[in-house]
Amino acid sequence: MNPPMNAPMNPVPTLDIQGLHITLPGTARPVLDGVDLHVAAGETVALVGESGSGKTLTSRSALNLLPPGAVVDGAVRVSGQDVLTMNADQLRAVRTSTVAMIFQDPRAALNPLRRIGDFLTESVTLTRSMGQADATARATELLQAVGLDDSALHKYPGQVSGGMLQRVMIAAALMGDPVLLLADEPTTALDVTTQAEVIALLAELRERFGTGLLFVTHDLDLAAAISDRVYVMYAGRIVESGPAEVLFAQPRHPYTSALLASTPRLDAPQGRLAAIDGQPPDLRQELHGCPFAARCPLATEICDQQIPEALPAPGLPHHQAACHHTDRLEGSPVDA
Amino acid sequence: MPENALEAVGLHRTFGSVRAVDDVSFTLPEGGSLGIVGESGSGKTTAARIVVGLERADAGEVRVRGQVRSARSRGRAQRLARAREVQMVFQDPYLSLDPRTSVEAVLRETLRLHFPGTDHDQRVRELLDQVGLGTRAAEARPRQLSGGQRQRVAIARALAVEPAVLVLDEAVAALDVSVQAQILNLLADIREQTSIGYLFITHDLGVVRCVTDDVIVMRKGRIVEAGPTAEVLAAPQHPYTRLLLESVPRPGWDPEAIAAARRAL
Numbered sequence: 168m169n170p171p172m173n174a175p176m177n178p179v180p181t182l183d184i185q186g187l188h189i190t191l192p193g194t195a196r197p198v199l200d201g202v203d204l205h206v207a208a209g210e211t212v213a214l215v216g217e218s219g220s221g222k223t224l225t226s227r228s229a230l231n232l233l234p235p236g237a238v239v240d241g242a243v244r245v246s247g248q249d250v251l252t253m254n255a256d257q258l259r260a261v262r263t264s265t266v267a268m269i270f271q272d273p274r275a276a277l278n279p280l281r282r283i284g285d286f287l288t289e290s291v292t293l294t295r296s297m298g299q300a301d302a303t304a305r306a307t308e309l310l311q312a313v314g315l316d317d318s319a320l321h322k323y324p325g326q327v328s329g330g331m332l333q334r335v336m337i338a339a340a341l342m343g344d345p346v347l348l349l350a351d352e353p354t355t356a357l358d359v360t361t362q363a364e365v366i367a368l369l370a371e372l373r374e375r376f377g378t379g380l381l382f383v384t385h386d387l388d389l390a391a392a393i394s395d396r397v398y399v400m401y402a403g404r405i406v407e408s409g410p411a412e413v414l415f416a417q418p419r420h421p422y423t424s425a426l427l428a429s430t431p432r433l434d435a436p437q438g439r440l441a442a443i444d445g446q447p448p449d450l451r452q453e454l455h456g457c458p459f460a461a462r463c464p465l466a467t468e469i470c471d472q473q474i475p476e477a478l479p480a481p482g483l484p485h486h487q488a489a490c491h492h493t494d495r496l497e498g499s500p501v502d503a
Numbered sequence: 504m505p506e507n508a509l510e511a512v513g514l515h516r517t518f519g520s521v522r523a524v525d526d527v528s529f530t531l532p533e534g535g536s537l538g539i540v541g542e543s544g545s546g547k548t549t550a551a552r553i554v555v556g557l558e559r560a561d562a563g564e565v566r567v568r569g570q571v572r573s574a575r576s577r578g579r580a581q582r583l584a585r586a587r588e589v590q591m592v593f594q595d596p597y598l599s600l601d602p603r604t605s606v607e608a609v610l611r612e613t614l615r616l617h618f619p620g621t622d623h624d625q626r627v628r629e630l631l632d633q634v635g636l637g638t639r640a641a642e643a644r645p646r647q648l649s650g651g652q653r654q655r656v657a658i659a660r661a662l663a664v665e666p667a668v669l670v671l672d673e674a675v676a677a678l679d680v681s682v683q684a685q686i687l688n689l690l691a692d693i694r695e696q697t698s699i700g701y702l703f704i705t706h707d708l709g710v711v712r713c714v715t716d717d718v719i720v721m722r723k724g725r726i727v728e729a730g731p732t733a734e735v736l737a738a739p740q741h742p743y744t745r746l747l748l749e750s751v752p753r754p755g756w757d758p759e760a761i762a763a764a765r766r767a768l
Binding site for chain 2: 217218329358359360361362363364366367368370371385386387388389391392393411412415425426429430431432433434437439440441442443444446
């Protein structure tokens with residue numbers, strides 16, 4: 168997917184996270200340890216990582232939705248405004264209109280006792296940014312945009328399928344004309360064919376409304392297929408980032424390369440998978456060097472002692488990897 | 504000729520007006536691996552539950568090593584014998600283990616139930632070893648284990664009774680990619696070492712390709728395509744199988760075309 172041609176060349180990124188550190192009580196190291204990430208207007212960015220890598224926390228930071236007791240350092244700017252320093256009123260404005268979120272399980276995000284129409288209109292009517300009649304008209308329009316008709320307004324969540332409900336969630340997210348959509352594993356609970364439909368819909372809506380999209384997923388192939396740029400997270404750090412096609416064809420971090428090799432896919436050679444031994448580091452464990460060192464085939468002494476900086480690939484300033492031995496990986500994506 | 508580990512013949516099951524399983528037949532050779540793919544509502548899980556005995560078939564029969572699995576078993580001994588034929592590993596390793604029971608105690612309980620009056624120390628060590636769990640994990644309770652380790656425990660518990668068939672219902676779907684690969688490799692190793700047959704229920708075609716010899720594709724309760732996995736994935740005959748294959752994300756993927764094809768089907 169290319170960025171839409173009519174997207175304004177906005178110098179202020181829609182989302183700009185800089186040096187974000189988050190420490191939770193009872194842990195030996197930060198859950199997020201210096202995360203830098205940006206999403207330009209109308210851009211689709213994928214944030215890829217396994218459970219516990221910090222990808223969900225990163226995306227939630229755009230709404231300042233952080234766990235209680237979190238100690239935060241860094242900046243999270245939405246259209247230039249830092250959400251971490253906002254007062255309650257400003258934050259409410261961001262959460263109701265500027266930034267919207269779609270969750271993994273639509274059934275858990277909707278009140279089963281209220282009609283879909285009420286769910287769609289309540290955010291804008293409660294903030295008085297729209298009257299009930301306007302809100303209903305807008306809800307009908309958006310339901311049509313996501314391929315549903317207005318009969319859905321009167322239904323309860325239990326009366327529609329999971330795929331339809333996820334479309335309702337997308338329509339609800341667009342009610343406040345957000346500049347940024349955070350989608351946290353929005354298709355993980357759906358069947359593959361339904362997933363394709365929801366993705367097609369998100370792409371179409373992005374072109375139509377020029378919304379920036381931060382797509383959080385554990386599925387590398389999905390990330391490659393839909394996004395302009397990809398960030399790969401491991402143990403609270405961005406280990407690699409770059410344009411989707413380059414990053415997957417020529418990964419520069421051993422973790423990205425190992426993840427690609429361990430994915431069972433249709434075009435890979437058959438036989439045993441190249442599994443990554445071991446597990447991600449526990450939060451109770453302090454890290455002095457590269458978080459992936461213990462599982463990395465290329466690791467040497469320096470990897471345990473010094474945290475690698477994110478450095479650009481030669482000739483590709485936007486393709487960065489935080490690895491001491493990225494040169495030893497170059498041109499050799501581990502496929503087998 | 505080797506005996507079939509599992510045969511299902513003409514299975515039917517309706518829930519109200521819904522035909523969840525509609526004339527489904529398949530065979531799983533000893534030591535073989537059969538995948539059942541399909542979307543939610545295709546009937547794949549109901550078919551698997553009938554095989555295990557968690558669901559009753561309206562018509563049709565299931566045979567394990569040539570013996571018909573009767574609809575109802577009489578008495579404790581027969582129930583246990585049935586359990587030893589087919590074991591199941593569920594999707595969520597967080598829900599399928601008792602949080603108060605240590606790993607070793609889980610295995611001992613199963614062994615004591617099925618093989619009373621013998622010493623199980625040796626077998627417990629063997630099972631832990633077979634699924635790649637160390638002695639430290641043996642003393643742990645489920646919450647102290649990672650998702651991958653818990654799934655290893657569930658597999659060890661299923662293997663403890665030496666079943667003919669292991670039914671794996673989306674058994675790797677909830678795991679992270681790097682851990683999923685470990686478990687898939689483990690399952691391949693176990694199949695090499697034993698003559699156990701796998702019935703692998705999944706929606707992930709990459710996983711099917713990785714661990715099964717044969718595959719059946721189900722849609723709306725019926726089998727729409729069946730054959731050797733490599734052939735079905737390389738040259739799908741049914742439009743629904745083609746749609747499933749095209750829906751797998753890859754670079755140059757066209758979700759809009761898939762959405763259109765899905766509506767047309």
